[in-house]
Amino acid sequence: MKGNFNHFKILIVDDEEEYREVFKEILDEKGYITKAASSGEEALNILKTHSFHLVLTDLIMKGIDGIELLEKIKEEYSETEVIIITGYGTVENAVAAMKKGAFTYFIKSHDLEELTIEIEKIRKIFYLENDNEIFKNQQKNSKYMLNTNNKKFIKIINMAEKAANSNVNILILGDSGVGKEVFAKYIHSCSERKDRHFLAVNCHAFSDNLLESELFGHEKGAFTGAIEQRKGRFEAAHGGTLFLDEIGDISLSTQVKLLRTIETKKVERIGSNKTMDVDFRLISATNKDIQKSISNGEFREDLFYRISTIIIEIPPLRDRKEDLPNLIEFFLEKSKLELKKQIHTIEKKVMERLLSYDYPGNVRELKNIIERLVVLSENGIIKDIDLSKYRVDSERDTKSREEKIHNNKEVEEIQRIRSLKDIRSEAEAKYIKKALEISGNNVTEAARKLSISRRQLFNKINEYKLR
The missing domain is CATH 3.40.50.2300 (Response regulator)
Structure with missing residues (x-):
């Protein structure tokens, strides 16, 4: 092999x-x-x-x-x-x-x-040298993205910096796309572990069995397909920080094993009876209502208390619009550099709409919008017509569109009883399809634009039968 x-x-x-x-x-x-x-x-x-x-x-x-x-x-x-x-x-x-x-x-x-x-x-x-260089760049980006003029966000950053000096477990809450991983990396960079590994695992991206193998590792022959020994993320994060994103999506059976590892700081690979000591700093994150999950029996209360010595809640981008000018400039410069394109003019209407939009997808959506605008720009000019394709509207435009919806047959679709999951899946499938079209069906490029891994994108392509 x-x-x-x-x-x-x-x-x-x-x-x-x-x-x-x-x-x-x-x-x-x-x-x-x-x-x-x-x-x-x-x-x-x-x-x-x-x-x-x-x-x-x-x-x-x-x-x-x-x-x-x-x-x-x-x-x-x-x-x-x-x-x-x-x-x-x-x-x-x-x-x-x-x-x-x-x-x-x-x-x-x-x-x-x-x-x-x-x-x-x-x-x-x-x-190792390459990873260190990437991490240094990520640290620079993280610090810039956390520059803020919002008083509430300043207090949250101060809390994170204080928590970083201890070794307590931290739970980061916030809507999808607010930058929870960026925040976790910042905490790591402020801690005594900053010179050691920062490892991130998106728990939502794995099935139960694969997630356990990812976290705890396995021995050769432990299960079908285990053709070689594999070190888990807990072992790999020894001395550093382990970031578990979307922890609210972990199954109850995996939660039990996770709780035991957090309590004992010991880990066993799947298929092994050997226990190993591990030293890690745990930062977790979720966009779910954990208290509701606990009430519904979907998340263990004892695990919640273990992972949430400090709780940090990141506000959505719509609640800190005073940061939009700096973030727009940051992502614009970043996109120009990465895409090797010069931009010298942004039409006035574009900036007006970018500054008034609510960004339901938060910082991630802003980043993707700026990247698309740079890609579509011609002769160094970002035009309003390119922004119009992606429904980035001011509050007035949004209200106007809502009034039109109520005056035509689209209201029938809204009144029809459909599960929230179906609505989300439909929107996600359309968005991924558009990203693939813009990227010329290059999966790697599309995954980069969507800020997800190639594996996650392949899973979504299969799930939504996008061929």
Whole structure:
């Protein structure tokens, strides 16, 4: 079974075909993406048009040898690591190569498992650095998005900062799209755990069995499909912060296991009797009325008290409209940068409507609207006609539309008894379909615009039969 190595790319350079094929076959089987070159010259030509995380090169080759290739790579592609492949007789030269920037060297007659261990070290270092950079950018974005002129929101942020200094469990409440995960990351960044992992799990995105595996991990063979051992999120968050989003959607059976883990700070992988100590800071969030769920027997009261030592309720965007100018500017600059588009003019009517709209989808909706406007802009101009397509209306426009609805046959649809779930599903399906159309049916791009994962979007596509 191939590992999931996130498209880690390796260029194999060796003038002996046998070695090239052996290395390529083994690394392909491990799940890496590989390409082979028969000479240093060919490798440099490939590097002009393709980027690689690692170059695995033989030391002794005709023409450009491993040392010269190393020097050129370090000069022109400094982020690419190099491992030198050598024989016993040239180990001294390989050591010299390390002084010139090679990560390590590998002796051809040794067990290839040694080589794969070194490659795995490089992969982990690369993705750790990448994750750290992403997290730093997220922290910057979080701090900017939490800049506010709203007195109530200022008090909430102050409460969060005080809570961050302790190790108590925090429950974040608020409508969908208000930025609960952004808030959770901010709390983590203000805590003593800021230099450790922040791991987020959307509990709504998993079935009961998959969620338990995600949280607690499993042993190989614990259930059908468990082909390898897996560390759960509680283990992975050791020393850091675990954020459980949409915790109100967890089943009662999983709630029991969750409660036990929170109380004991111990975890057992599925299929194992071994108990492991875990040290984590728990932040949870939900847009559900938890008290109502407790009354209905859908959420355990004892679990609620465990996760809610501090309760932070984030107000909807409509209750802090004084923050709209700064948020619009922030998302506009962010979208211009990410989409590589210049915007020099925004029609007056666009700003009027953006500042008066109530944003039922909150900050997430505002972000998506700004992204769409930047995508649809022409010649650096954001036009009102593009905003009109998405029903972003002022209060006056909204009242006018409501009056029209009551004066035509649409009122019959409203009066018809339909479940709230059906209404939501219908609206969600239309919205996802539109996002896919705008993204040219590119699932990755659509998921990014909708601020959900590719897995979540695939689940929604299947659920609503959007093909």
